[in-house]
Amino acid sequence: MENYLYFAEADVETGDDGASEALVVPASSYIGADPGNGTTTLRFKNAMGSQHGIHTVVLGHTAGKNKEVMRGVMACINAHPSEGGFVVVANSNAAALTKGTEYNKVFNGLGMSTVTITEEKFGGIVGRKGGTTVSASYGEGIIGTGGSTAPRYHRYKQGQDIITTMTLDLTGSTSNNDVDDVIGKAAGGAAYFYKNVVAENGVIYKIEMSCLELPTASSNPGLDIDIRSDAAATRAFDFDASGMTAVLTSGGNLALGTTISSLSTPGEADSYYYFTVGGAHSGSSVYTGGQLMVKFYGHPARTA
Amino acid sequence: MKKFLYFASGAGANLTEEAYVAEADMISCVVPQTATKTAVYFSKTDNTKDKIVLSHDNKTNTSGHRIIDIGKALAEAANAGPHVNGIVDVVDLDNSIFYGNLSFITGVEIQLNAGHDASNPLYE
Numbered sequence: 103m104e105n106y107l108y109f110a111e112a113d114v115e116t117g118d119d120g121a122s123e124a125l126v127v128p129a130s131s132y133i134g135a136d137p138g139n140g141t142t143t144l145r146f147k148n149a150m151g152s153q154h155g156i157h158t159v160v161l162g163h164t165a166g167k168n169k170e171v172m173r174g175v176m177a178c179i180n181a182h183p184s185e186g187g188f189v190v191v192a193n194s195n196a197a198a199l200t201k202g203t204e205y206n207k208v209f210n211g212l213g214m215s216t217v218t219i220t221e222e223k224f225g226g227i228v229g230r231k232g233g234t235t236v237s238a239s240y241g242e243g244i245i246g247t248g249g250s251t252a253p254r255y256h257r258y259k260q261g262q263d264i265i266t267t268m269t270l271d272l273t274g275s276t277s278n279n280d281v282d283d284v285i286g287k288a289a290g291g292a293a294y295f296y297k298n299v300v301a302e303n304g305v306i307y308k309i310e311m312s313c314l315e316l317p318t319a320s321s322n323p324g325l326d327i328d329i330r331s332d333a334a335a336t337r338a339f340d341f342d343a344s345g346m347t348a349v350l351t352s353g354g355n356l357a358l359g360t361t362i363s364s365l366s367t368p369g370e371a372d373s374y375y376y377f378t379v380g381g382a383h384s385g386s387s388v389y390t391g392g393q394l395m396v397k398f399y400g401h402p403a404r405t406a
Numbered sequence: 407m408k409k410f411l412y413f414a415s416g417a418g419a420n421l422t423e424e425a426y427v428a429e430a431d432m433i434s435c436v437v438p439q440t441a442t443k444t445a446v447y448f449s450k451t452d453n454t455k456d457k458i459v460l461s462h463d464n465k466t467n468t469s470g471h472r473i474i475d476i477g478k479a480l481a482e483a484a485n486a487g488p489h490v491n492g493i494v495d496v497v498d499l500d501n502s503i504f505y506g507n508l509s510f511i512t513g514v515e516i517q518l519n520a521g522h523d524a525s526n527p528l529y530e
Contacts, residue, residue: 104431106481114471117438118445126436126477151434151447151455186482190474198470221437226454226519 105129105187107178109159110195111217118150120236120302124195125157125219126188129179137168144175149221154258156222161192164213174208192217227255232292234335237266237299241292243338244377246389247274253295257303264304264400268296272317272392275377277324278340279385285327285377286339288388293338294374296396298331304400306368309349313356317392324389325355326381329396331369343378352380356394368398407492409484413458415514416499423516425500426458427493430484438473441466446480454519460497461513472510479506 110124117123131146142161149155163171178191193204194217205214229252233239238255245252251274257266276288286293298306309329317323330346337343350364369375375396409430419425434447439459446458462472483494483505495503497511504511 103485104481106433106477106484108474108477110470110474113466114438114473115441115466122437124438124471124473126473126480128431128433131434146435148434148449150437151449151457153449155434157435186478187485188478188481193474195470197467198465199467200469 103187105179105181105183105189107132108188108190108193109217109219110193111219112194113197114195115197120221122219122221125159127157129189131157132175132179135172135175137172140165142168142171142175152226158220158222159192160216160218160220161214162216162218163209167212170212171209171214174206174212177208178206227257229253229255234297235299237297237302238268239294239297239335239374241286241294241335241338243286243289243291243293244270244275244295245287245291246271262401264302264402266296266303266398266400267395268398269314269393269395270295272377272389272394274389276339276386276388277319277327277379277383279322279324279379279382279387280340280342281379281382282328282330282342282344283379284337284339284341284343285324285379288339290338292336292374294335294376296375296398297335298369298371298373298375298398300371300400300403303398304402306398306400307365308399309364309368310361310397310399311350311352312361312395312397313358313393314395315391315393316356316358318390319387320390322383322385322387323392324379324381324383324387326352326379326383327356327394328352328378328380329364329375330378331373331375333370333373335374337374337376343376346376346378347373349375354381409486410493411480411483411496412493412498413496413514413516414498414500415516419500423518426456426516426518428456430480430494433480433484436473436477436480438471441471444471444473444476446476456519457517459513459515459517460511461515462510463512475507475510479508482506 114124146157149157329350332346414425417424
């Protein structure tokens with residue numbers, strides 16, 4: 103029999119966004135706890151269905167009671183509840199006026215008072231169109247018309263490194279015959295494909311762009327593509343990006359299966375990334391094909 | 407005996423994403439999405455995931471968000487006794503079948519490989 107553990111914050115209204123306000127998890131997902139000053143942090147694997155995802159639940163309680171709280175959590179995990187395996191561990195949902203808060207009796211005397219839930223999302227990540235808070239954000243102006251229209255994101259950990267991959271179909275986007283102009287839909291719309299959110303992707307120390315399908319157009323395909331970053335999330339097709347930060351310069355036409363790296367200018371924290379024209383190509387062109395992959399290598403920020 | 411959970415959106419269960427069956431052991435988590443939506447995540451063996459979004463009434467400021475009722479029902483369904491033949495109808499909107507007290511659920515959205523097809527407007 104599997105127990106399912108329930109945690110809830112003071113208000114339960116939103117979630118599925120990196121900070122769910124309530125959580126039900128199978129007890130078998132529990133992988134350990136860390137003590138803090140008046141808090142105990144519980145960790146659960148497979149968050150949001152991802153093998154590398156972690157749910158973090160921080161329980162606030164009387165200082166110095168960490169070991170008792172950890173023992174209490176184990177008691178919940180191994181409980182034999184009457185409600186078919188459902189165990190309320192810590193429910194701080196005071197906004198539920200007719201029910202109020204409920205903490206498992208194993209925590210009696212430990213001053214349990216708060217619950218804070220966060221999610222570290224890994225694996226496939228849902229992109230957010232028009233987003234400005236999460237890294238996997240993109241603008242309307244970079245959505246193509248090909249088979250896979252919007253950017254796709256995937257993130258995993260390799261040791262301490264955090265590796266985020268974005269793949270994009272250029273079909274339907276337009277490349278102006280004007281160096282440094284933003285590439286995107288001619289109809290307009292912000293054309294960013296990623297935001298540098300250090301809390302999610304770590305401190306970026308390397309960026310790679312790989313050509314998975316050579317870009318095509320009816321004529322004059324723009325094959326020299328760069329990446330630039332900017333603090334604004336509003337840059338659209340045809341915007342002169344020469345004043346933006348040059349993150350990755352191809353230095354020539356892309357070739358199928360090749361990768362270009364940037365080791366020196368990863369882009370500022372909280373900036374947005376855009377594809378820009380790297381070299382003139384005789385005339386504006388609408389891409390009829392072309393798949394690019396951009397890989398961001400990051401590491402959690404370290405301080406002395 | 408392994409337990410499998412069944413969901414159906416009410417669209418006939420004869421096209422993809424109109425119905426869904428997954429092993430109960432693959433439940434990853436249940437989280438609220440909005441005051442009237444709750445998401446159930448299922449892990450898969452290839453590091454992809456499926457998501458079921460259940461629509462329901464808003465009890466946020468009265469008895470509390472419906473996630474607690476959904477969590478209880480899923481726990482019971484996942485641990486259902488041997489009289490069940492292995493598949494448990496959690497929410498079947500084609501036939502108005504609800505496990506336990508889940509009759510407050512009014513909608514079922516089935517999202518296969520959630521997170522790998524951001525072009526699907528359901529994910530935006």
